[in-house]
Amino acid sequence: MLNDILNVIARIPNEKKAKLYSFSFLVIGILGIIIVNKLSIFIIQNTEHKDNPILPLLIGISFFIITSIFLYYFLKSIAKIEKEAKEKLIQFQKEESENLKLINFVLDNTADAIYWFRFNGSIVYVNNRLCKMLGYTKDELIGNNITIIDKKFSEIEKTIIRKERQYNYFESELTTNDGKTFPCFIAANYFSANENEEFVCAFARDITEQKRKENIIKSSLEEKEILIKEIHHRVKNNLQVLSSLLSMQKRRETNSEITNQLDKTRSRIYAIALVHEIIYQGDDLRFINMDQYLTKLSYAMKDIYNLDENIKIEISVSKKMNLGINYSVLTALVIHELLLNSIKHAFKNKDEGIISITIENNNDDVIFEVKDNGIGCDIEKLKNSNSLGWQLIESVVEFQLDGNLEISSKDGFSCRVTYKLVNNDED
Known part of the structure; x- marks a missing residue:
């Protein structure tokens, strides 16, 4: 407990410590006089030494000797603790000074310009990099408003002040001392030093060369x-x-x-x-809009083959159905041959009919079908025919699209093709 008391005393400022020592000596002196006086009277009145005048003096001298010894060790302990505390404080201040120098060196020599400002726009800190970039000294910038270097403050930094996001990344322009501007990429966030002060810390990087290369x-x-x-x-x-x-x-x-x-x-x-x-x-x-493509193709086919107006061509394409050029050409060739087959053969004995073309994508799978409600055909005969059109369809689907071909002649003729997209965006 004594050490705790001494540690508390060691942390007291010197001026207050002196007053405490003086007050302690005064209290101990007064208490000593009172105790010695009371003790002497008690001994004299209750012992056989009533007529001995030297006894009270001996008691008083003994008390002061003991008190002096106690105070000596007490003050010695305080002095030791105070010395250790001062040495630790000096060492701590030295370390803090070295750390501060290191931090300042890093901040001043970083590749990014750094500046802090209050929410009212007042600049409180800038590093050397910012000064070199803008042609100012630190004294010229600190205390000035942020608009001296950033004309877009009202458009961008005020968004940070509204605290919409903790971390903010954006492009802006900084203005040099001679009025020139250059593009910068800025990372900024706000923080609180205490309850009453809030700051914005911004890191700016000159992206002039990057912009030049981008252009x-x-x-x-x-x-x-x-x-x-x-x-x-x-x-x-x-x-x-x-x-x-x-x-x-x-x-x-x-x-x-x-x-x-x-x-x-x-x-x-x-x-x-x-x-x-x-x-x-x-x-x-990179891509072909298949809805647009099939619409134009159907109109052209009607014109080339003088298709009867009673023969309708219906097109159904899933949303955002876009194919790369290679897939577009191959798919177009197959759909063309199937559409041509329906136009030429499906409605020989019919005055009207419908040809439907559908195409959709399911993840990486493309599924398209050409179907008509015409007279149908002999599937086996078709598979074994030497028709250039059918050979083209089989060749493209099996060897170039690596897909699957399904045909049916129920209630007309239908051909369904399924294949998987591979690097569609690179085609």
């Missing part, structure tokens, strides 16, 4: 996109030239079988050319 890449990508669109445009035009040549050749032919084959070839060319047309007209060079 170069963006410009390069735009140029490449224009070139790719031009290539698709030229491919489409070349295919259109071939289609026109076939059309001219058809007008010279009198053999119905030849003209029929020329029409098939023209529509096949159009099915491929349409893919390139949609690509160069669209915003995304």
Whole structure:
């Protein structure tokens, strides 16, 4: 307990400690006089030494000697504890000073500019990096308003002050001493030093070079996109030239079988050319919107084969059904051949009918079906036929799409194809 008392005393400031010592001596002196006086009177009155005048003096001297010895060790212990406490304090202050130097060195030499400001915009701290970036001294910035270096303070940093998020990342612009601005990526968060003071700590990194490279890449990508669109445009035009040549050749032919084959070839060319047309007209060079594609294909097929108005073509495409160019071309070829088959053969003895085309995706699986309510066909005969169209369908589905082919001739004819997408976005 004595050590606890001494430790408490050691933590008392020197001025108060001196007063405590003086008061302690005064109290002990007064108590000593009272105790010695009472003890002397008691001894004299109750012993055989009533007539001995030296006894009270001896008692008093003994008391003061004992008290002095006690006070000596008491004060010695206090002095020792105080010395140890001072040594620890000096060591702690030295360590804190070294740590502070290290922290300041790190903050001043970091790659990021650091600045703190109060919620009213008053700057309270900046590091050397910020000063070098902006051409200010620390004294010129500290105490100034944040708007001196960040003109967008009212638009961005005030969002932080509203405490919508603890951590905030955004792009802004900092202004140099000579009025120039440059882009920065800023990470900022707010914190409280105590109940009454709140600050925003911001880390800013100059992204001028990054922006320059991004602009170069963006410009390069735009140029490449224009070139790719031009290539698709030229491919489409070349295919259109071939289609026109076939059309001219058809007008010279009198053999119905030849003209029929020329029409098939023209529509096949159009099915491929349409893919390139949609690509160069669209915003995304990677994908084909299958709803748009099938709608245009059906109109073209009606026109090429003079399809009766009573024969309807219905199209159902699941939302966001987009395919890469390779899958688009292969899928288009198969759908074209199936649609052509229905147009040419399904309604020979019927005045009206419906051809339905559906396509959907289930995770990575693509499922499409061409179905009509026509006269149907002999499945075995179809599988064993030497028809170029059917051979094309089987070849594309089995060897290029690695898919599954299902056909049925119940209530008309239907063909269902299922295949799995592999790296659709890279096609």
